[in-house]
Amino acid sequence: MSYSAFDPSTYSTQLAEKQQRLRELLAPFNAPEPEVFESPRLNYRLRAEFRLxxxxxxxxxxxxxxxxxxxxILLEDFPIASQRINDLMPRLKAAWADSVLGFKLFQVEFLTTLSGEALITLCYHRPLKDDWQAAAKRLADDLGVSLVGRSKGQRLVIGQDFVTEELSIAGQSYSYRQPEGAFTQPNGTVNLKMLHWAYDALGQREDDLLELYCGNGNFTLPLSRRVRQVLATEISKTSVNAALANLDDNGIDNIRLVRLSAEELTQALNGVRPFRRLEGIDLAAYQFGTIFVDPPRAGMDVDTCELARRFPRILYISCNPETLAQNIAQLQDTHRISRCALFDQFPYTHHMESGVLLERRGEMFMG
Structure with a gap:
């Protein structure tokens, strides 16, 4: 975000422009009018990173x-960041006046949750020794946070190296471990709206769900209540470990998680090659009715699109509406858009998150 673009008085106009842009991108596919989910104007961002x-x-x-x-652009506060980050900023600034904590400190990262937890990462151009650990422990206790100290070849943790988010979706509470350095949804309030929308769009099913790019299980946990069982994939080791911890913490037993890329899973389902990481999993036993994808900005590759075509329903969350439109163009001869949504994860920027439910045209057997 260009800091000069931050102006809450212009929010409604900017959101209307995004809505029109999404409407135009999806118009060739006869999409219905997008459902629009606004962001708070202030204090919506749960992560922030600053240089010193x-x-x-x-x-x-x-x-x-x-x-x-x-x-x-020098800052004393950061109004788009969570109130917790804004409360911590001046207290941390006062603390780095201490030569032990402040010497060769060059970057600060905050990770917070809607439930109030906070983790601060301090990055240094020097080795961290015992005196740093003692000072960091006092600071963590004083601020009520966990701390991570990073320098070349070092990563020292005071407390925990993750925060735990608590979210309620459709009357069910979920806890999510969010590790330091791993991807998490930056706008917690809009993330909740995305989860509710996806839960509703999927509906109650008696078949199975395949999820690609599952991250720490953000969508996986609530969607597992809507289907018989879930096979979920993710390539990042950090995210896989967080997702496995989240399954255990929430007592969910109908999800199998495999560390595979979308391309690798496509090869496995097409019988191109076997994978040791799929050992003990009978892919033929799944009765997939829906594929859920939340790909990176590049969207789905051609082969993954062709895999998605085999499913009666494609639930697609996108952080790039241009590549979303490109993927839909590849799928439109077999699938139509029955629902679409705009989630304003990134106010005051041109970026937007969107979602579509694609359903197969007519009655076609899933091959």
């Missing part, structure tokens, strides 16, 4: 405009 910038004897939180690493 020195002016004389003082150091400040700093951000930079895209493409400009030499002209800092």
């Amino acid at each position: 910038w020195r002016e004389g004897e003082d150091r400040h939180y700093a951000m930079f405009a895209p493409g400009d690493k030499h002209t800092p």
Whole structure:
């Protein structure tokens, strides 16, 4: 986000422009009018990362405009970030005046939750020794947070290296471990709206769900209540470990999680090659009725699109509406859009999150 673009008075206009852009991108596919889910105007972002910038004897939180690493935007607070981050910023700044904590500190990262937990990562251009650990322990206790210290070849944890989010979807509570350094949804309030929409769009099913790009299980946990069983895949080791912990913490036993990329799973389902990581899993025993995908900005590759075509229903969450439209163009001869939505995860930017439910045209047997 360009900091100069932050202006809550323009929010409604910016959101209307995104809605029109999504409407135009999906118009060739006769999409219904998108459901629109707004963001809070302030304090919506649960993650923030700042460089430290020195002016004389003082150091400040700093951000930079895209493409400009030499002209800092100095900050005392950050109104788009959670209230917890804003409360911690001045207290942490006071603490780095301590030479042990502040010496060669160059970057600070905050990770918070809607439920109030916080993790701070401090990044250094020097080795961290016992005196740093003692000072960091006092600071963590004082702030009521966990701390991670990072320098070249070092990663020291004070407390835990994750936060735990608590979310309620359709009357059921879920806890999510969100590890330091792993991807999590930045806008917690809009993430909740996405989860509710996906839960409703999937509906109650008597068949099985295949999920690609499952991350830490953000969607996997609530969607598992809507189907008989779930096979979920993710390639990031950190996210897989978090997802496995989340399954255990929530007592969910109808999900099998496999560390495979979408491309690898496509090869396995097509019988191109076997994978040791699928040992003990009988793919033929699944009765998949829906595939759920939340791909990176590049969207689904051609082969994964062709795999998705075999499913009666495709539930697709996208962080890039252009690649979403490209994927739908590949699928439109067999599937139609029955629902679509705009989730404003990133206010005051051109970025948007969107969702579509694609259903197979007519009655066609899933091959």
